[in-house]
Amino acid sequence: MPKVLISDKMDPLAAQIFRNRGVEVDEITGKTKDELIAMIGQYDGLAIRSSTKVTKEVLAAATNLKVVGRAGIGVDNVDIPAASAAGVVVMNTPFGNSITTAEHAIALMFALARDLPEADKSTQAGKWEKNRFMGVEVTNKTLGLIGAGNIGSIVADRALGLKMKVVAFDPFLTPERAIEMGVEKATLEELLARADFITLHTPLTDSTRNILSKENLAKTKKGVRIINCARGGLIDEAALKEALDSGHVAGAALDVFVEEPAKESPLFGTPGFISTPHLGASTNEAQVNVAIQVAEQMADFLVNGGVTNALNMPSLSAEEAPKLKPYMALAEHLGALVGQLEGDAVQAVSIEVEGAAAELNIKPITGAVLAGLMRVYSDTVNMVNAPHLAKERGLDVREVRHDREGDYSTLVRVTVKTAAGQKSVAGTLFANAQPRLVEIFGIKVEADLDGNMLYIVNEDAPGFIGRLGTTLGEAGVNIGTFHLGRRAAGGEAVVLLSVDQPVDVALKPKIYGLPGVKTAKALRF
Template sequence: MTKPKVLISDKMDPNAARIFEERGCDVDVITGENAEELKARIGEYHGLAIRSSTTVTPEILDAATNLKVIGRAGIGVDNVDIPYASGKGVVVMNTPFGNSITTAEHAIAMTMALARMIPAANARTQNGEWPKKDFMGIEVTGKTLGLIGAGNIGGIVATRAQGLRMKVIAYDPFLTEDRAVELGIEKVDLDNLLSRADFVSLHTPLTDQTRNILSRERLENAKPGIRIVNCARGGLIDEAALKDCLESGQVAGAALDVFAEEPAKENPLFGAPNFICTPHLGASTTEAQVNVALQVAEQMADYLVNGGVTNALNMPSLSAEEAPKLKPYMALAERLGSLVGQLAHGNLTKISIEREGAAAQLNGKPITGAVLAGFMRRYSDTVNMVNAPYLAKERGLEVSEIRHERDGAFNTLIRVTVETESGPRSVAGTLFGSDKPRLVEIFGIGIEAELDGHMLYIVNDDKPGFIGRIGSLLGERGINIGTFNLGRRDAGGEAVLLLSLDDAPTAETIAEAEKVEGVKTVTALVF
């Protein structure tokens, strides 16, 4: 088996390369290349490990013909075109926890620096002055800290702020009441937070919903004398409005580690009163750089070698422990999706995936992804579990997942149903011996069959002599039959025949089969 090949294109801890090698990957460390050089090189690699210097554009992804995974050693992935990578079937991972403590501590440091005006006092003191009367600070004890975003980093900031005896309130649409209680913070809406907070610290990703979340209107209507810290992402604050509010005194101070445009060699905030800034240092500690480098190497190697998916931004997580257990279920799911995709006709707008028995107890997201990967091959020959959900969404396919607690005729069962112009069409399968996928039902007809290789699906009248006629036809055409699988609704009624063939049937053979007495439809399948 060929080893996966990984390129580390940005500077990171050298132990990352060691981890890749120890876990079965070949690795090259080539940093500092420009876009054209990376584009020329990337085609031979299965994995790309980056930090913030490498920008993964559509042009690079088009050239990355063997790429399976991109790993970002850090949280932000603004330098990766995730939708385009998803369309190419490339997993995009980040390391959201490796620098959490470091970033949270930087936010607290910036808060303290604002409260005591440390940078300005330091500069003037070192300039030979003794401006003691010019720097009357405030205590943070007893003050209210408002968090915009209370996820991993925001939660750490909350605990540190509470250690400083601050009261913490938070605006976060995804914060549950139970989690708020666990953190000991009060969940509020954004306007309430801005009207009460003495300090505001932002800890939210940059999305269409959060861009300029601190707009001019919100800044002007906030509590007078508020102080603002942003160690999250640039673009969360209207920088021109913040400058005006600093100059008017509406905002008493601001400390930014991130800017809308970086590197920020010029910015309207530079020179504003009571403004502190650092050059995106939130993750810049020795410990954090080691942690994110090791974490991204572990995650990427786990995916390339074992199929485990951790901290992926464009597909469901799948642990290395889960992967072997789910593998046969995913194989079954993909074949069922492929089968219904090849047999159902017309514009299909809805698909449902039902799980019962043992399958209902497993992580359902990878199973759904596998079904969609099989099904969407009717539209694309480059589909996989990563890009299938995106392709389905593009085509307006409504996907539903149903988990049944009931016991059925099989120990485990996966059923895939699509809505067609003629009504629902359903196929179902199970596992024999815990790891052998089997079809057990097709469009309401019970049948037992493996789905593998080249197959022929025939709907026919259940009449004597039919099997002999089909067998003779294929024999005359030199096509060997591997397996012969039969099912019928009622004796003498509609029946189905599913044949596995050693070779793909030609169009002429299919046309001849359609002329055989009793045949209704003939469809060539491939798995």
């Protein structure tokens, strides 16, 4: 039974979902880093919010860990490269608190437009300063959206309902998607110059850090109002204070800060500034939603192999997993075959699918090929860290789909590029479930890839099979299956045979000593 640790406070429904799905769960919160390191080794999954820091040291101690699930969007507290290198899937729940965060941004926009916090404070002090709080309407104003993903699109929808004009800057926003959203796609420069309100909805990356820098703030329209419910670090806070003090920026509302919890900030007390303590996801509905989502996703992965909202491997739904499982087994075997035969010589790899395989999600098939291929370099490789290892080795990876119909109803081909040229292996599924090799380096051969095997390239000549059988028999090696293929009569031939025990190193010279043998390698699947 898989075992999961919930290390941050989470709605009780999460633990119940784990148990209902056959996953053992412990709810132990508030542990220090050292305490977490001491206990993490016994768990297959770790469910967190924002408090637990999943560092390289924690991952090094998590010898059984397979998945980290973040109940929420941001994963700043997870070392994703270290998790990928360790073969640990990292998931988040990008949709559980989307509406809540979008609504908070809209609420802050209204608060800025009508100066609600200061008006409330003044009124409760008995001042009744009606003329002091002259606000602005949002109707017919231009909202500049930096980031048009899930949350940004919800904000755009709400803003359009308020009769605002919406311009959006997002490098990944296609013209078609912009039309569908009802927004105008713009460059950052255009957005800064035109927007009456700017709201940010983008992750914090090297390209978005300080996207509202001092220089960019200076390019904004005078009197602009800025809202950030996304991530601290997207705005240069010192530059924002200068812009507020000078009056160039009429108001700013931040729910997130560079340093959190934000006990001190140069922005505090600045006229026109509103702040909230990272409340974007803080509604009862959102807390329940993300807890349910993370538990369901992690349980699907640990029980059924489904991968949803993963940040370091392709998604694979629980419905897709059973259909793809035999293909992934085939792909991993093909990758392992070329990896063992070509090893360090591989410079690039191409994964081609045709027939029924071409209609499937190819990403898990590619991940399985790389997992098999990279196993020659690491005995802890899996679909998560295989692409990481391949990138480290500088391998160029290519995926190809073919609509054509070939000799088989479904086919997966793996081609590797080496200094000596290209070599490929291909396989199919028998009865839609049984992986079978059907071609190796241009030679047709049908073989199961399983257990201990021996691969031999020899000259096709009478008596070879008998001599090989005698040699193995004298060495006490029992043959399980025997598969043959050749280019042409009297030409190059291939022997793939399974044996009941690993081939002893001392046997290899005897096999090479047989007349006509060109290559002999022991394989393991």
